[in-house]
Amino acid sequence: MYKIPLSELKEKIIATGKITDTEFDGRIKAKINELSGLISEEGAAHIIANELGISLVPPSDAKLKIKEIYAGMRNVSTVGKVTRLFEMREFSKGESTGKVQSIVLGDETGTLRIVFWNDKVNEIKDVKEDDVLVIKDAYVKENNGNKEIHMGDRASVEINPEGETVESVRKTTSYERKSIKDLEGGEDNTEIMGTVVQVFDPRFFTVCPQCNKRVMEDQCATHGKVEPSFSYVMNAVIDDGSGNIRVVFWKNQTNHLLEKNDEQIVEYKDNAASFEDVKTELLGEQFKLLGRVQKNEMFARLEFHAQIVEKASAEEELAKLEKE
Ligand SMILES: [Zn+2]
Numbered sequence: 001m002y003k004i005p006l007s008e009l010k011e012k013i014i015a016t017g018k019i020t021d022t023e024f025d026g027r028i029k030a031k032i033n034e035l036s037g038l039i040s041e042e043g044a045a046h047i048i049a050n051e052l053g054i055s056l057v058p059p060s061d062a063k064l065k066i067k068e069i070y071a072g073m074r075n076v077s078t079v080g081k082v083t084r085l086f087e088m089r090e091f092s093k094g095e096s097t098g099k100v101q102s103i104v105l106g107d108e109t110g111t112l113r114i115v116f117w118n119d120k121v122n123e124i125k126d127v128k129e130d131d132v133l134v135i136k137d138a139y140v141k142e143n144n145g146n147k148e149i150h151m152g153d154r155a156s157v158e159i160n161p162e163g164e165t166v167e168s169v170r171k172t173t174s175y176e177r178k179s180i181k182d183l184e185g186g187e188d189n190t191e192i193m194g195t196v197v198q199v200f201d202p203r204f205f206t207v208c209p210q211c212n213k214r215v216m217e218d219q220c221a222t223h224g225k226v227e228p229s230f231s232y233v234m235n236a237v238i239d240d241g242s243g244n245i246r247v248v249f250w251k252n253q254t255n256h257l258l259e260k261n262d263e264q265i266v267e268y269k270d271n272a273a274s275f276e277d278v279k280t281e282l283l284g285e286q287f288k289l290l291g292r293v294q295k296n297e298m299f300a301r302l303e304f305h306a307q308i309v310e311k312a313s314a315e316e317e318l319a320k321l322e323k324e
Helices: 006-015 020-032 043-049 249-260 262-270 274-282 314-323
Strands: 074-085 091-092 096-107 110-117 131-141 146-152 155-161 190-199 203-207 229-239 244-249 286-296 302-310
Touching: 006 043, 006 244, 006 249, 020 043, 020 131, 074 110, 074 302, 110 131, 146 229, 155 203, 190 274, 229 249, 244 286, 249 274, 262 274, 274 302
Parallel strands: 110 146, 244 302
Antiparallel strands: 074 096, 074 131, 091 096, 096 110, 131 146, 131 155, 190 229, 190 286, 203 229, 229 244, 286 302
């Protein structure tokens, strides 16, 4: 059974006009009594819907709105716009290695994280923010109280198919704003706001153009000899008055930070001197960063891994202060 919250079940059932608000509450109580309390309110609501001939389950081939997607669903299809693109991460489990990459997809009802594993990661290697994706036959899991779409073997993704548009996106992810001095390491979904006080040169490395994994001497473990492309990572120190932290910007985040594209940034690889101007320009700039806090054991320091980089907006910050 899907995990649909009681309030939403009630809303759906009452919307059919087959039962009123008060009747619904009465029938829930009666049903729980009838079953000697051995059922949850949600369970009772499902039974009542069934008794009234109300289908809470959308037809299996329908494209669902993000809001209509619940943990436990299988064969889910949906369409949305990419609002965030996270870096691909490699991991090892015993003898084998794998990779995982997630994106955030949104429509006018909300946003949702979509997780691609192993070979599925290759299918989104050219995906950019604002691309429209049609997801089919995926399943939905709950992770730390959040719904996530997982791309299993049967799942498929279409990128910018003709005729599919997504007009607006309602952002729902909530990030908690923290002072840098309060960061401890291990926090996810954290927001900091501060000024760039130090900038380091980007570091470049070669990746396989097909799977984005790091390659050494043009040899990809999966794709053999390849013509590698370049990826990069960049660090900067951000200060918010309470303290400072070293922030790690991977490729997409570096692009946002510098407001440049891949080609423009790769040019600095052989021309480090020209990057000095970029550094100077960045110093003193204020950014709002969303991401996670990690302990770097080797250097015994905290690092902020930026996932979303936005120029701080003075109006937004003032509004926030007024609210507090
Ligand atoms: Zn490869």
